[in-house]
Amino acid sequence: MGYAGAVILRRFAPLVLAAALLGGCTAAPATTTAPATVPAATAGIPQLKRDLNVREFADLVAQPGVVVLDVRTPAEFATGHLQGARNIDLQGPDFDAQIAALPKDATYAVYCRSGNRSATALSKMNAAGITRAAHLTGGIGAWQSAGNPIVR
Numbered sequence: 462m463g464y465a466g467a468v469i470l471r472r473f474a475p476l477v478l479a480a481a482l483l484g485g486c487t488a489a490p491a492t493t494t495a496p497a498t499v500p501a502a503t504a505g506i507p508q509l510k511r512d513l514n515v516r517e518f519a520d521l522v523a524q525p526g527v528v529v530l531d532v533r534t535p536a537e538f539a540t541g542h543l544q545g546a547r548n549i550d551l552q553g554p555d556f557d558a559q560i561a562a563l564p565k566d567a568t569y570a571v572y573c574r575s576g577n578r579s580a581t582a583l584s585k586m587n588a589a590g591i592t593r594a595a596h597l598t599g600g601i602g603a604w605q606s607a608g609n610p611i612v613r
Contacts, residue, residue: 509568509595511583515607518597522570528563530571532556532582533601537574541611543604551578551585560589569594576600 513521522529522543531542532551542548549559551573560582563569569586571594573579579596586594597604605611 509593511595512580512598513570513595514598515603515609518570518572518595518604519609521568521595524568527568527570530569530582531601532571532573532578539613541605541613542601543572544610544612546572549582551582556582557585557589560586560591563589563591565590565592567591567593570597571595572597572600572604574600575602 509521510517521527529543529546531538531546531548533542533548534550534552535548538546538548549556553559563586569591571579571582571586573582573596576596576598577600579600583594583596599606601611
C-alpha cells in the first residue's frame with residue numbers, strides 16, 4: 462500500500478469501524494395488533510395512561526363499554542357525580558371485595574374529589590388484576606372547573 466492508501470485508511474478507518482459497530486443496531490418493528498385479551502367493547506380504546514387530565518378523562522368516559530367508578534363516600538357521591546358513575550367507596554370496609562368482583566377485562570375510568578383516593582384505588586385495582594384502568598388527576602373538582610356536567 463502506498464502513501465495515498467495509508468492516508469485514506471487512517472482518515473476513514475474510524476468511520477468504517479463506527480458503521481460496522483452500529484450496523485446491528487436497528488429498531489424492532491412495531492406491532493399494530495391489539496392484544497387478544499382486550500374485550501370487544503373496549504378494543505378500540507388505545508393503551509391507557511394511568512393519570513389522565515380532564516380532556517383525556519372525558520374522552521375515555523365517552524367510549525362505549527367504559528365503566529366509570531366514583532370512589533368517594535356515598536355522601537360525597539350524593540352531592541353530585543358523573544353521569545352513569547358507580548359508587549364504590551374506597552374507605553368502605555368492603556372496597557377490596559367489590560373491586561375483586563369486577564370484571565378484570567373491562568376498562569375503568571376512576572375518579573374521586575381531588576385525585577388522591579382514585580390513585581390509591583387504581584393501585585388496589587391493579588393489584589387485584591385490573592389492568593385497563595385510569596384515573597382523573599384533580600378529581601371531580603377539576604372536572605367541574607373545566608365546565609363538565611355532573612348529576613345529582
